[in-house]
Amino acid sequence: MFKTIANAWKIPDIRQKILFTLLMLLVYRIGAFIPIPGVDIGFIQSQVGQYEVLGFLNLFSGGSLSNMTIFALGITPYINASIIMNLLTVAIPKLERMAKEEDGRKRIASITRYFGVILGLVQAIGIIMGLGPQAVENTQPFTYITIILCLTAGTALIMWIGERITEKGIGNGISLLIFISIVSGMPSMLMTMLEGVGNGSINIWMFVLVIGLAFLIVLGITFVDLGERRIPVQYAKRVVGRKMYGGQSTHIPMKVNQSGVMPLIFAITILMLPGMIGQFWPDSGFYAWYRLYAGPGTILYGIVYALLILFFSYFYSQIAFNPVDVSKNLQQNGGFIPGIRPGKPTSDYLAKILSRITLFGAVFLALVAAVPTFFTFMTGVASVFGATSVLIMVSVALETTKQLESQMMMRHYKGFLS
Structure with missing residues (x-):
C-alpha cells in the first residue's frame, strides 16, 4: 500500500x-x-x-x-x-x-x-x-x-x-x-487503556488480548471485503455490417459483503431506541432492567444485535444488487450465463447465489459485531475497537487504495500487486 x-x-x-x-x-x-x-x-x-x-x-x-x-x-x-x-x-x-x-x-x-x-x-x-x-x-x-x-x-x-x-x-x-x-x-482510546495498564486497573494480558482481537477483526474484514463470487457470462456473436461483435467471455462480480456497513448502522440505530427512550425516565423500572439485562455489554444485547444484522443484511443486499435488473441488462446486450436460459431463469439463478453469499456475509458481520460485546461481558474490559468503526475504517482504506490503483493503471503505472 x-x-x-x-x-x-x-x-x-x-x-x-x-x-x-x-x-x-x-x-x-x-x-x-x-x-x-x-x-x-x-x-x-x-x-x-x-x-x-x-x-x-x-x-x-x-x-x-x-x-x-x-x-x-x-x-x-x-x-x-x-x-x-x-x-x-x-x-x-x-x-x-x-x-x-x-x-x-x-x-x-x-x-x-x-x-x-x-x-x-x-x-x-x-x-x-x-x-x-x-x-x-x-x-x-x-x-x-x-x-x-x-x-x-x-x-x-x-x-x-x-x-x-x-x-x-x-x-x-x-x-x-x-x-x-x-x-x-483512536489515540485517546489507546492512551486510556495504557493508563489503565499503568495504574493496574487493566491487566496487561487483557490489553494484549484486545490488540490481538482487533488485529483478527481487521484481518477477517479485509478478507471478506475483498471476497467475491464471479459469475461467468458469455456474449453471443452477432454480425453488424461487415464486422462481428460479441463472442467474448466476462464475469459478474458479486461481493460477499454486498451491503457493507449499512446493516450495522441500521441495527445500532434500532438498538439505541429503547435506551434513548428509557433515559428520559432514568428512575423507571424499565430503564433499570434495560441497563442490567438488555443494555450494551449484555448477552441479550449481543444476540439481538446479531439477529438484526442478519435481517438488514438480506434487506440491503436486495437494494445493492437487483437480480432482475441484471438479468434484463444481460438479455438486452446478448449476454447469458452458460447453462442458464436468459430471462427469469437467470434472475432466479442470480437470486439464489445472492442469498447464499449474503448468508455468509451476514453471519460474518454478526460475529464481528458480537465478539466485542461478548468479550466485554466475559472480561469486564470494554474493547475500544467497535465492529462498526473497524469495518468502516478497513472498507474506506481498501476502497481508497483501489481508486488509487485504478487511476494509476489508466496511466500505465504498476500497482502494489504487480
Whole structure:
C-alpha cells in the first residue's frame, strides 16, 4: 500500500488530488476544534459520557460533539438523509425511474442535500433542547438561535467538503470524513487503556488480548471485503455490417459483503431506541432492567444485535444488487450465463447465489459485531475497537487504495500487486 502511495505521488495530477483531499480533511479537523459560543462544554462532556446515543454521535463526529464545536453533528444528518432517500427510491416508482437517469440522479442528490440540512436543523434543536438549560450559559432566545444556526451551518459545510473531495480528490468524500473522525479518536482510546495498564486497573494480558482481537477483526474484514463470487457470462456473436461483435467471455462480480456497513448502522440505530427512550425516565423500572439485562455489554444485547444484522443484511443486499435488473441488462446486450436460459431463469439463478453469499456475509458481520460485546461481558474490559468503526475504517482504506490503483493503471503505472 505504501508503494502504491509513493507511485501515485509521482504523477502530477494524482498528487494534486491527494493534496486537495488532505487539505479538505485538514479543514474538517480544524473545524472540529472551533467551539460554538454560549455553551457549557463541561456539562455537555459529562452528558455525552453518560448517554449512549450521544456517545455514538460523538464517535462519528470525531469528538466534536463532546467539545460542542461547529462540526458537532458530524455527517450523521447527511447519512440519515441518504438512507431515507435510498429506501424511498425503492418504494416509490417515480424516484426509481429518476435514479436510472443522469438528470434524475442529480435531482435526487440535490434533494438529499436539502433534506440533510433539514435533518441537521431538527437534530440541532433536539440535542440542545434535550440537554436542558444547564447546557447553555444563558437561556436567552438569541443564544439558542445562535447555537442551532452554528450547528446547522456546520452540517452544511461538512456536506460541501465531502462532495468536493469526491469530485476533485481521491476516494468517497463522505466515507473519508467518517474515517478520519473515527481514526482521530483512536489515540485517546489507546492512551486510556495504557493508563489503565499503568495504574493496574487493566491487566496487561487483557490489553494484549484486545490488540490481538482487533488485529483478527481487521484481518477477517479485509478478507471478506475483498471476497467475491464471479459469475461467468458469455456474449453471443452477432454480425453488424461487415464486422462481428460479441463472442467474448466476462464475469459478474458479486461481493460477499454486498451491503457493507449499512446493516450495522441500521441495527445500532434500532438498538439505541429503547435506551434513548428509557433515559428520559432514568428512575423507571424499565430503564433499570434495560441497563442490567438488555443494555450494551449484555448477552441479550449481543444476540439481538446479531439477529438484526442478519435481517438488514438480506434487506440491503436486495437494494445493492437487483437480480432482475441484471438479468434484463444481460438479455438486452446478448449476454447469458452458460447453462442458464436468459430471462427469469437467470434472475432466479442470480437470486439464489445472492442469498447464499449474503448468508455468509451476514453471519460474518454478526460475529464481528458480537465478539466485542461478548468479550466485554466475559472480561469486564470494554474493547475500544467497535465492529462498526473497524469495518468502516478497513472498507474506506481498501476502497481508497483501489481508486488509487485504478487511476494509476489508466496511466500505465504498476500497482502494489504487480
